[in-house]
Amino acid sequence: xxxxxxxxxxxxxxxxxxxxxxxxxIASMKRDHLVVPAGTDVIRQGERGRAVFTLYAGWAIRYLxxxxxxxxxxxxxxxxxxxxxxxxxxxxHSHSVQTLTPAAFCALDGSQxxxxxxxxxxxxxxxxxxxxDEKHRADMRLTMLGRMGAAExxxxxxxxxxxxxxxxxLATESTCPFPLRRTDVADAVGLSRVHVMRALQELRLExxxxxxxxxxxxxxVARLAGYAGYATAARVKRRALL
Amino acid sequence: xxxxxxxxxxxxxxxxxxxxxxxxxIASMKRDHLVVPAGTDVIRQGERGRAVFTLYAGWAIRYLxxxxxxxxxxxxxxxxxxxxxxxxxxxxHSHSVQTLTPAAFCALDGSQxxxxxxxxxxxxxxxxxxxxDEKHRADMRLTMLGRMGAAExxxxxxxxxxxxxxxxxLATESTCPFPLRRTDVADAVGLSRVHVMRALQELRLExxxxxxxxxxxxxxVARLAGYAGYATAARVKRRALL
DNA sequence: CGTAATCTTGACCAACGTCAATGTTCGTGG
DNA sequence: CCACGAACATTGACGTTGGTCAAGATTACG
Numbered sequence: 001x002x003x004x005x006x007x008x009x010x011x012x013x014x015x016x017x018x019x020x021x022x023x024x025x026i027a028s029m030k031r032d033h034l035v036v037p038a039g040t041d042v043i044r045q046g047e048r049g050r051a052v053f054t055l056y057a058g059w060a061i062r063y064l065x066x067x068x069x070x071x072x073x074x075x076x077x078x079x080x081x082x083x084x085x086x087x088x089x090x091x092x093h094s095h096s097v098q099t100l101t102p103a104a105f106c107a108l109d110g111s112q113x114x115x116x117x118x119x120x121x122x123x124x125x126x127x128x129x130x131x132x133d134e135k136h137r138a139d140m141r142l143t144m145l146g147r148m149g150a151a152e153x154x155x156x157x158x159x160x161x162x163x164x165x166x167x168x169x170l171a172t173e174s175t176c177p178f179p180l181r182r183t184d185v186a187d188a189v190g191l192s193r194v195h196v197m198r199a200l201q202e203l204r205l206e207x208x209x210x211x212x213x214x215x216x217x218x219x220x221v222a223r224l225a226g227y228a229g230y231a232t233a234a235r236v237k238r239r240a241l242l
Numbered sequence: 243x244x245x246x247x248x249x250x251x252x253x254x255x256x257x258x259x260x261x262x263x264x265x266x267x268i269a270s271m272k273r274d275h276l277v278v279p280a281g282t283d284v285i286r287q288g289e290r291g292r293a294v295f296t297l298y299a300g301w302a303i304r305y306l307x308x309x310x311x312x313x314x315x316x317x318x319x320x321x322x323x324x325x326x327x328x329x330x331x332x333x334x335h336s337h338s339v340q341t342l343t344p345a346a347f348c349a350l351d352g353s354q355x356x357x358x359x360x361x362x363x364x365x366x367x368x369x370x371x372x373x374x375d376e377k378h379r380a381d382m383r384l385t386m387l388g389r390m391g392a393a394e395x396x397x398x399x400x401x402x403x404x405x406x407x408x409x410x411x412l413a414t415e416s417t418c419p420f421p422l423r424r425t426d427v428a429d430a431v432g433l434s435r436v437h438v439m440r441a442l443q444e445l446r447l448e449x450x451x452x453x454x455x456x457x458x459x460x461x462x463v464a465r466l467a468g469y470a471g472y473a474t475a476a477r478v479k480r481r482a483l484l
Numbered sequence: 485c486g487t488a489a490t491c492t493t494g495a496c497c498a499a500c501g502t503c504a505a506t507g508t509t510c511g512t513g514g
Numbered sequence: 515c516c517a518c519g520a521a522c523a524t525t526g527a528c529g530t531t532g533g534t535c536a537a538g539a540t541t542a543c544g
Contacts (some may be wrong), residue, residue: 021390044400064381064382064385066385066389066390066471067395067471070383071389072385072387072388072389074381074384074385085370085374086375086377086378087365087375089370089371090374090375090378091372093379094378095381114367117363117366117367117370118363118364118367119361119363119365121359121362121363121366122360124359124363124366124367125331125359125360125366127370128327128331128359128366128369128370128373129331129332129375130371131373131377132327132328132331132332132373133332134377135328135373135376135377135380136328136332136336136394138377138381138384139306139316139336139337139380140306140382141384142314142316142380142383142384142387143306143308143314143316144433145368145384145387145388146314146387146429146431146432147308147312147313147314147432148308187387187388188388190387190388190389229308229309
């Protein structure tokens with residue numbers, strides 16, 4: 001079990017530095033370091049659980065399964081993203097989380113989060129900031145589902161992921177890993193799998209973006225951003241481990 | 243200008259009681275009590291501003307305008323809802339807010355929010371809780387846009403609003419005020435105005451819901467909830483004024 | 485009482501979903 | 515190293531949902 005003090009994630013520029021005391025307190029909440037293969041359900045919609053997970057390595061999705069069997073992907077989780085805070089503070093899990101690749105999670109005892117915030121208000125503020133930033137992303141995603149055509153939606157989705165991966169130092173100038181299948185893209189942007197194919201072909205023909213092997217290639221990021229109406233917003237430093 | 247101590251909103255059961263000190267501190271941040279007619283843009287997307295607004299009376303929408311002119315309504319604001327926390331903590335406004343009815347807002351100085359949370363960590367925790375609850379609502383809305391048909395979407399949208407209004411004590415057994423126009427509904431659920439008409443007719447024919455005058459009538463809430471896949475989640479007490 | 489805004493409906497068209505057949509990749513066991 | 519199967523990608527044909535255009539009805543308001 002990797003101690004929080006030695007956690008590599010924290011060193012990235014994307015995350016705020018923490019005071020040693022804060023870090024020590026968080027370390028005391030660490031309950032597990034869980035390593036799982038691709039396709040594992042780490043959290044199941046409806047379960048009780050009060051653990052808070054930070055994705056340490058690998059990719060995962062947060063999704064909802066409807067009574068009729070269809071699936072909506074709510075978010076793609078990248079290393080450093082936290083999930084389960086809602087369940088810890090509010091009650092049961094309202095969504096599921098599944099790994100897309102082999103992955104490792106850091107599990108904290110969520111029942112202590114309220115106490116933690118009471119002790120270190122600055123942590124609460126940071127968590128609130130991160131939440132607000134994510135809410136902005138959620139607003140944009142809602143807009144893309146509500147008001148954009150198939151190709152633009154997918155373009156937006158792809159560039160958003162590319163930018164998030166890039167900020168974590170995991171992408172090159174024009175390429176980033178992309179372990180999602182066509183079905184996953186479809187369930188994320190609200191289209192059928194077949195129509196995703198058609199829209200991807202359109203993007204490929206216009207040299208805006210294409211998928212190849214497990215990689216996403218965007219020859220000209222600015223051009224795709226223009227096409228899909230994506231605006232790079234100044235982003236907040238996130239709170240790692242929480 | 244109504245002092246926070248006398249604010250009627252705080253007394254409703256939906257909101258947590260506050261300690262006198264907390265309340266005093268918040269009162270010291272109050273900058274304005276703004277009364278505006280219907281159709282006023284209180285916040286414009288892109289503006290600088292660091293004010294935090296609490297809707298005191300009336301209805302409003304939070305929306306995004308795309309380069310191509312179309313509009314996505316992100317949320318409907320009811321009395322007691324707070325808006326602008328993101329801008330206060332993160333920078334400029336990423337969305338606009340417009341009143342649907344004559345309305346009154348309480349405006350607080352947002353630049354003091356960080357300091358407020360540092361002083362009263364419990365407030366930060368409450369704000370985080372409220373945020374997490376709203377995020378759940380946002381997840382559900384994304385799902386409805388991505389995976390549901392027109393009539394179900396609108397049914398979901400209507401019942402969600404009805405429940406929120408009811409919890410504030412502003413609805414009767416089967417009726418609540420509903421100042422949105424067809425166009426607003428369309429921009430909220432991601433359909434065209436004409437298609438909203440067709441879907442509303444379907445809901446009316448099946449006696450699930452109908453709009454009349456400025457009112458929304460839902461003869462059998464449970465039946466509509468079943469139809470639209472709406473599940474009443476236990477909701478958090480919200481933080482009024484913030 | 486008249487004008488503007490909104491609601492409502494019908495006719496037609498485009499976008500997207502479904503079904504089904506074929507190709508491709510990749511892992512597994514011989 | 516090859517043969518096989520399973521999962522996934524790809525494409526075409528066709529059906530359905532939802533968008534667009536346009537006209538008339540109703541309501542809100544000066």
